[in-house]
Every structure is written in C-alpha cells, then in structure tokens.
Amino acid sequence: MDLTPIYLDNNATTRVDPAVVAAMLPFFTEHFGNASSIHAFGASVGRALKQARGQVQALLGAEHDSEIIFTSCGTEADSTAILSALKAQPERNTVITTAVEHPAILSLCEWLEKEGYVVHKLRVDRKGQLDLDEYRALLHDRVAIVSAMWANNETGTLFPVEEMAEIAAARGIMFHTDAVQALGKVPVDLKRTKIDMLSLSGHKLHAPKGIGALYLRRGCRFRPLLRGGHQERGRRAGTENSAAIVGLGKACELAQAQLATGNSVVRRLRDKLEAGILARVGHAFPTGDVGNRLPNTCNIAFEYIEGEAILLLLNKLGIAASSGSACTSGSLEPSHVMRAMGIPYTAAHGTIRFSLSRDTSEAEVDRVIAAVPPIVERLRNLSPYWNGQGPATPEQPFAPSYA
Amino acid sequence: MWEYSDKVREHFFNPRNSGPLDGANAVGDVGSIQCGDALRLMLKVDPQSGVIEDAHFQTFGCGSAIASSSALTEIIKGMTVDQALTVSNQDIADYLDGLPPEKMHCSVMGREALQAAVANYRGETWSDEHEEGALVCKCFAVDAVLIEDVIKANNLNTVEEVTFYTKAGGGCTACHEGVEEILAKVKAARAGPGEVSPPPACPATPAAPRPPAARMPLVQKIRRIEEVLEAVRPMLQRDHGDVELADVQGRKIYVHLKGACAGCMMEAATLGGIQQKMIEALGELVQVLPAALMPAEA
Numbered sequence: 042m043d044l045t046p047i048y049l050d051n052n053a054t055t056r057v058d059p060a061v062v063a064a065m066l067p068f069f070t071e072h073f074g075n076a077s078s079i080h081a082f083g084a085s086v087g088r089a090l091k092q093a094r095g096q097v098q099a100l101l102g103a104e105h106d107s108e109i110i111f112t113s114c115g116t117e118a119d120s121t122a123i124l125s126a127l128k129a130q131p132e133r134n135t136v137i138t139t140a141v142e143h144p145a146i147l148s149l150c151e152w153l154e155k156e157g158y159v160v161h162k163l164r165v166d167r168k169g170q171l172d173l174d175e176y177r178a179l180l181h182d183r184v185a186i187v188s189a190m191w192a193n194n195e196t197g198t199l200f201p202v203e204e205m206a207e208i209a210a211a212r213g214i215m216f217h218t219d220a221v222q223a224l225g226k227v228p229v230d231l232k233r234t235k236i237d238m239l240s241l242s243g244h245k246l247h248a249p250k251g252i253g254a255l256y257l258r259r260g261c262r263f264r265p266l267l268r269g270g271h272q273e274r275g276r277r278a279g280t281e282n283s284a285a286i287v288g289l290g291k292a293c294e295l296a297q298a299q300l301a302t303g304n305s306v307v308r309r310l311r312d313k314l315e316a317g318i319l320a321r322v323g324h325a326f327p328t329g330d331v332g333n334r335l336p337n338t339c340n341i342a343f344e345y346i347e348g349e350a351i352l353l354l355l356n357k358l359g360i361a362a363s364s365g366s367a368c369t370s371g372s373l374e375p376s377h378v379m380r381a382m383g384i385p386y387t388a389a390h391g392t393i394r395f396s397l398s399r400d401t402s403e404a405e406v407d408r409v410i411a412a413v414p415p416i417v418e419r420l421r422n423l424s425p426y427w428n429g430q431g432p433a434t435p436e437q438p439f440a441p442s443y444a
Numbered sequence: 445m446w447e448y449s450d451k452v453r454e455h456f457f458n459p460r461n462s463g464p465l466d467g468a469n470a471v472g473d474v475g476s477i478q479c480g481d482a483l484r485l486m487l488k489v490d491p492q493s494g495v496i497e498d499a500h501f502q503t504f505g506c507g508s509a510i511a512s513s514s515a516l517t518e519i520i521k522g523m524t525v526d527q528a529l530t531v532s533n534q535d536i537a538d539y540l541d542g543l544p545p546e547k548m549h550c551s552v553m554g555r556e557a558l559q560a561a562v563a564n565y566r567g568e569t570w571s572d573e574h575e576e577g578a579l580v581c582k583c584f585a586v587d588a589v590l591i592e593d594v595i596k597a598n599n600l601n602t603v604e605e606v607t608f609y610t611k612a613g614g615g616c617t618a619c620h621e622g623v624e625e626i627l628a629k630v631k632a633a634r635a636g637p638g639e640v641s642p643p644p645a646c647p648a649t650p651a652a653p654r655p656p657a658a659r660m661p662l663v664q665k666i667r668r669i670e671e672v673l674e675a676v677r678p679m680l681q682r683d684h685g686d687v688e689l690a691d692v693q694g695r696k697i698y699v700h701l702k703g704a705c706a707g708c709m710m711e712a713a714t715l716g717g718i719q720q721k722m723i724e725a726l727g728e729l730v731q732v733l734p735a736a737l738m739p740a741e742a
C-alpha cells in the first residue's frame with residue numbers, strides 16, 4: 042500500500058518553498074550584518090529589506106512600501122493593530138469583532154474585556170456568514186476599531202471585508218482585517234479599499250514561521266507595541282529578522298505569480314476531493330459558506346463519529362489533516378467556529394479540515410478519496426450512535442442513564 | 445497530536461471486543477454526544493457463578509476513549525462481577541501503559557460504564573444513585589460525588605487535574621470554585637485535622653461559551669418540542685396532514701400523526717425527519733414514536 046505522506050493541512054502551516062530557502066540562505070552566512078549599521082555589511086542587508094518590503098507591498102496592492110511593518114508573526118500583527126487603535130484613541134473604548142476569529146484576536150479581546158473595554162462579537166449564521174445589518178447597527182462613536190477576518194481558518198469562509206471597511210470608514214471608524222489565511226489565496230488590492238490595517242503571516246504562504254507583517258495605511262493613527270530602536274520607522278523596535286523578511290518577500294512574489302493557479306488548479310482538486318468524499322460517505326456535509334470560500338479549503342462534518350479518531354486513522358495511512366473536535370484542540374469543547382455556526386453536536390465533534398496547496402497533486406486527492414470512506418465506516422461501526430446503515434434507530438436507541 | 449503509548453495505539457487500531465454482544469444480560473450506557481464521548485458496555489454474565497463470560501463495547505470518542513473501552517473489556521473478562529467492580533480507572537490507564545493527563549477522563553468513563561452495567565445486571569438503577577450528588581459542572585454534567593470519588597481515588601490536587609480526569613471545569617469555568625471546595629474538603633480529610641492547606645490557584649483555562657445544559661427542565665423541553673412541531677406543521681398541512689404531541693416519557697416523544705400522514709407509507713420517514721430535528725433542538729438523543737406505541741399503563 043502506498044503510504045507516502047500526503048500533507049493536507051496547509052491552513053495550519055505550509056512547506057517553505059525551495060526558492061524561498063535559497064533566497065534566505067545568504068542572510069545567515071555572507072549577509073549577516075545589521076541593517077542599521079553604517080558599513081557595507083549593513084548596507085547590503087538594508088537593500089534586501091527594501092526589496093522584500095516592495096514584494097510584500099506588491100502582493101497587498103499597497104500604495105506605499107512604508108505602509109508595511111514587519112512583525113514576528115501574525116499574532117503580533119493582530120495584537121499590534123487592536124492595541125494601537127485603543128491607545129491612539131483613548132476616547133473610544135469598544136472593539137467590534139466576530140465570533141469566529143482566530144484565538145490571536147479572540148483571546149486578546151477576552152483579556153481586553155477584563156481590562157474594562159467593551160467587546161462585541163458579531164454572530165454568524167449556519168453558513169458562517171455575518172449579518173451586515175446587525176453590524177451597521179452596532180457602529181457608534183465609541184467604537185475604536187472593527188476587526189474581521191478576511192478568510193476563516195477552519196472553513197475558508199470569506200467575509201465581505203472590503204464592504205465592511207467602507208461601512209466603518211463612513212462612520213469614521215478604523216477597520217482591521219486578519220488576512221493570514223486569505224493572503225496568497227484571494228486577490229488583494231488594498232489601495233482600492235478602505236481597510237486601515239491588515240495582518241499577514243509568512244508560514245501560511247510558503248515562507249518560514251516566525252515572520253509576519255502589519256499593513257498600516259498612511260495617515261492611520263498608530264501606537265507601537267514594542268518600543269526601543271528606530272527599526273520599522275519606530276513602529277516596531279527590534280533588530281530585523283532579515284533572513285525571514287527576505288524569505289517573506291520572496292514568498293509574496295511567488296504567491297502573486299501563483300494566484301491564478303490557486304484559483305483554478307487547486308480549486309478543482311479541492312472540489313474533486315469534497316465531491317468524491319461526499320459521494321461515498323452518507324451523513325456527512327460540508328461546513329461553512331461553500332459558495333464563497335478559499336479555493337484550497339474544505340471542511341467536512343462526519344456525523345456520529347469523533348474527529349481525533351478519524352485523524353489517527355488517516356495518519357496511519359500517511360494522510361495529514363486537522364479537526365475541530367474537542368479532543369484534538371486540547372480543550373473539551375468542539376471548535377468555537379463550529380459552535381458559532383450552530384453545527385449540531387452530533388456532527389461538530391467529527392469535523393475534518395482538508396487544506397490543499399499548490400504542492401497538492403491529483404494522485405494524492407484520489408488516494409484521500411479512497412481512504413476516507415472505510416475509515417468513517419470503521420468508526421461508525423464502533424459507535425453506539427450508529428446502527429448498521431444509519432443513526433441508532435428507535436428500536437435500539439442509545440440513551441445513557443445519565444448524560 | 446497526543447503522545448499515546450504503543451499500547452493505546454495498538455488498542456485503538458485493533459480494538460478488542462467491539463460491536464454489539466448477542467445475549468448480553470448487562471448493559472451500561474454512559475456519556476453523551478454533546479460531551480464528545482459515550483460508551484455502551486455489554487456483558488454476558490453467568491447467573492450461577494457471576495462470572496463475566498464475555499464483554500463488548502461500542503464507543504463514540506477519540507483514540508484514547510476507544511482504547512480505554514477495549515482495554516476495559518479485556519481486563520474484566522473472566523472476572524466475577526464483584527471482582528470487576530474493584531477495577532479502578534487507574535487500572536485501565538495502567539493496562540494501557542498510561543494515558544496523557546488530559547485524557548484520563550476516558551478511563552473514568554470506562555469505570556462508570558462498568559458500574560452502570562453491573563447495576564443493570566443486578567436490576568438496580570445506577571443513575572439514581574449517581575444523581576444524589578449535586579451537579580457541579582453544568583457544562584459536562586459532572587456531580588459532586590463523582591468529583592470527590594475521582595479526587596480520592598487518584599490523589600488529585602488541582603482544578604486542572606480534576607478537569608483532565610472528569611472534564612468538570614473544562615467548559616465555562618464557572619464551577620472552578622465549587623471544584624476547589626471539594627478539593628479542599630478531600631485534602632483536609634487526607635491531611636488529618638489541623639493541617640488544612642488551601643487549594644492552589646487554578647491555572648487560567650480559556651473560557652468557552654456554555655454548551656446546552658445536559659439536563660433540560662421538562663417544561664423547557666416540552667416548549668422546545670412544541671416549537672419543532674410548530675415548524676414542521678405547515679409542511680404536513682400542505683399534504684393535508686397534521687401532527688400533535690401526545691406525551692413525553694423520558695427520551696421518548698409520542699406524537700399523533702393525523703389526516704393523510706397517519707398510516708401513510710411516509711409515516712416512518714416523517715417521524716424520522718421530526719426526530720432528527722428534535723435531536724438538534726434538544727441537544728440529546730430522543731426517539732419520536734407514534735402515540736399508538738405508548739405503553740398502555742402510562
């Protein structure tokens with residue numbers, strides 16, 4: 042049996058592209074200087090950082106390269122954006138975000154609530170979409186910032202962030218988007234939007250881990266998170282991680298060139314995978330807004346079985362995916378995204394996310410389509426909620442003496 | 445991913461004694477689909493000798509839940525019922541060369557299923573005994589008696605450990621204070637008089653929204669049931685039928701199907717559809733049955 046590893050967990054992290062590695066290597070060896078230094082060692086690094094900034098600017102469609110601030114990760118960019126908005130506008134105390142954000146936003150907001158700020162989380166419907174009327178009704182003069190993710194990491198669902206930014210701008214409210222999952226997968230052209238801040242992370246687009254960036258529109262009021270040296274124009278102190286920045290720049294250049302591939306080749310493979318599995322497995326359904334999502338992501342809920350068990354059996358066949366089940370997250374609750382969408386508990390524990398990349402091949406997709414049905418069948422045969430061909434029937438229900 | 449022992453992996457990949465057991469005369473059902481794990485333990489006990497001749501399981505849950513169930517059936521086969529009752533959750537974990545701390549609740553579930561099955565065999569109702577304890581963790585429906593037993597049996601010291609073993613406190617965290625009180629009580633007993641030590645501060649657990657309470661008051665349940673029926677009624681009326689609630693008995697919901705629906709070929713399918721909606725609305729596994737099947741004496 043073919044057990045060559047198949048990696049379908051690209052929303053967790055991606056393989057660093059060999060061209061990115063090649064671009065980075067000289068910055069560990071000959072170009073080890075500090076960009077702030079006057080001498081030649083520093084100058085060559087300074088030039089490389091400028092080039093990388095330009096490459097990120099190009100992928101974002103930002104008007105100026107000075108609008109890019111390099112950070113240590115997506116999480117830092119998210120924290121910087123929200124805390125900056127609150128610090129720079131002390132007369133405003135409210136943050137509006139959504140119930141399905143990444144913990145990089147949600148945990149921060151929970152802490153802000155404890156600090157006395159007001160946080161409002163927009164609800165989502167069964168498809169994971171927002172109600173823009175509810176959103177409009179919540180905007181008022183004390184809102185410091187709206188933060189809504191461009192694409193959801195679990196389901197790939199896209200939020201209408203450009204429209205939301207217009208609505209916020211009309212009320213004079215700052216708008217931030219966590220585009221960590223969207224960048225490199227959907228076209229972005231910031232100069233034509235009213236988005237004030239945007240977070241990105243290198244390791245989701247074939248650059249290394251530990252590098253990210255915050256886009257900050259020129260003219261947007263700002264307070265730094267890290268104070269110290271004058272790096273990043275004093276907006277983010279700390280000697281630049283030059284090798285990683287060069288890598289991020291290269292990765293952005295590659296992502297731009299590959300954007301069309303993602304929207305055709307990867308999308309077709311994703312659709313084939315999803316249709317192939319759903320055609321062979323009953324009592325399973327895709328979650329999220331399937332007509333409006335990232336081209337590389339599909340998230341399928343398998344009813345009456347548990348996600349970690351599915352992942353362990355997939356892993357045995359060399360297939361890597363991830364799950365929103367409680368057991369895999371280390372918490373005891375299924376994913377907050379699934380719960381926010383109202384996915385019933387009979388299915389929420391059994392959600393599996395397959396996330397593809399430009400490295401994914403047709404043969405891999407075929408292997409996964411063949412692997413999944415027997416795994417689901419095997420676990421359902423173990424499940425007390427399942428009886429032969431369907432959920433436990435009235436004649437033989439599973440009703441524990443206490444729940 | 446968790447670091448599972450080879451033994452856990454082996455029992456997960458090749459579970460022993462899985463699936464229904466013909467001729468079982470003792471069945472113990474514990475857990476629920478909301479909580480993410482559930483186990484049905486089936487035993488065939490020789491009535492003369494009290495020896496467990498065969499044991500099977502069906503489990504909904506993660507790798508360690510399935511492995512713990514498999515291990516449990518292997519451990520108790522050949523034991524008498526009384527011997528089996530002395531098997532602790534730690535015995536199950538030891539049999540598997542240990543479980544990650546976050547997964548100890550899987551072994552606790554195994555032990556509970558065993559108690560439930562034995563109670564069932566003896567014609568007792570284990571659930572009644574269980575309900576004596578006040579509900580502490582409303583998210584996962586864990587009561588004080590269970591928490592205290594598990595703290596004592598496993599020598600636990602922190603709220604975090606209690607969560608790993610019983611799930612209590614793993615949801616909204618509102619019960620952490622209650623768990624700390626039980627910890628303090630057990631520790632005071634452990635330390636002997638005069639040596640009371642306060643429970644250590646519990647580590648911050650990420651707050652999660654509260655899932656539907658496991659036990660819903662009957663009034664609220666009936667209201668939800670009526671809402672579901674209200675929602676499907678227009679569909680039935682389009683086909684000149686109707687539906688009415690007859691009675692609710694535990695997890696059985698009896699309905700009158702009227703007009704064109706009654707006795708039609710689609711009756712089973714209609715009830716099945718309503719049942720699915722009920723399960724979703726109530727967050728528990730219920731059956732929707734025609735009123736004709738209602739027990740006469742009830």
Ligand SMILES: Cc1ncc(COP(=O)(O)O)c(C=O)c1O
Pocket residue numbers: 052053113114115116117143145190192193194219221222242243244251252253
């Ligand atoms: C939507 C989203 N935001 C933020 C992050 C955090 O990015 P990083 O790992 O670079 O801190 C991730 C990735 O885990 C993500 O998916």
